[in-house]
Amino acid sequence: MLGKKQSMAAGAASVTPILLGVVPFGMIFGAVAASSGIPAYGAAAMSLAVFAGASQLAAVGLLAEHAPLSVVVFTGLVINVRMLMYSASLAPHFSGLSALEKAPLAYILTDQAYAMSISRFTSKAEETRKPYYYAGAGLLLWVVWQAATLAGALAGAAIPPEWSLDFAIPLTFLALVVPAVRDRANAIAAVSAGIVALLAFGLPYNLGLIVAAACGIGAGYAAEQRSRRYA
């Protein structure tokens, strides 16, 4: 069993490859906010308070178009509904902590921290102190996101889009999803989610992701129930 510090360090180390994609994304948000007339401290405050890149970008884009406040808030929140699924998936691994200890862990929940932690928890669970591993991953992402946002707001997006560094983010999830498909029911879940994600891509508010994930979860569960019945 790793100690607390080693577990945190292992979590932080696990997210280093994905920073390649997070830095340009954070800088783009800062630069977009600046070009919409938001002062650098406003962009930094939004990153501190919300800490969710896609919804921050969408909200700033809508505000710049003078969309009604209700539309801005609704859009920003619907994009983050996936956090409910991450929360449900991680919750069993944080059981026993106090509500006060759980609050900062919830605040630093992101796609990347979730993906890294859940794949570690389901493969090498006994070796790590789970909340510390997750906190190491989440905190490093948090620091880098705040720094990248501020840099983008002050200096503009300095990384040329032709470098395609944004592609590092789906590649990281790809590297995580392959080992996550470890049985037939999970394979069915992944294939269903992938197909629905393509079909539902045009849906607004990132809803395609939610619909696709729900279909995948349902398909995996149904496949498992079926094999249970005939076993």
Place this chain on the structure above:
Amino acid sequence: MLEMRSFWLAVALIALGTFALRYSFILVMDMIRLPVAVQRMLRFIPASVLTALVVPAVVFHKLPGGVEADWRRMAAACLAAVIAWKTRNMPLTIATGMAALWGIGFLERWL
């Protein structure tokens, strides 16, 4: 240019709502007992959500003018998937995918 008062209001409301979404199950799962069906569904969340994140990000490329299907990203991701499957090595998977995408772009420009 946008109005700063609506900006601060939007930031506050989105921040509160997003925190509630993140805290939800992490907070309550110790206190309530989820139905057995829901408990069984939890183990399908990683494969489902991650695939739903990856597939559109690889197939489509968002450009300022709109969205287009991008065979370069699909080809690079297929190669990366093979590496992920064979090696289970994340840095190598990312490096392969990025190198493939850059390599295809390079070849296109010079051939």
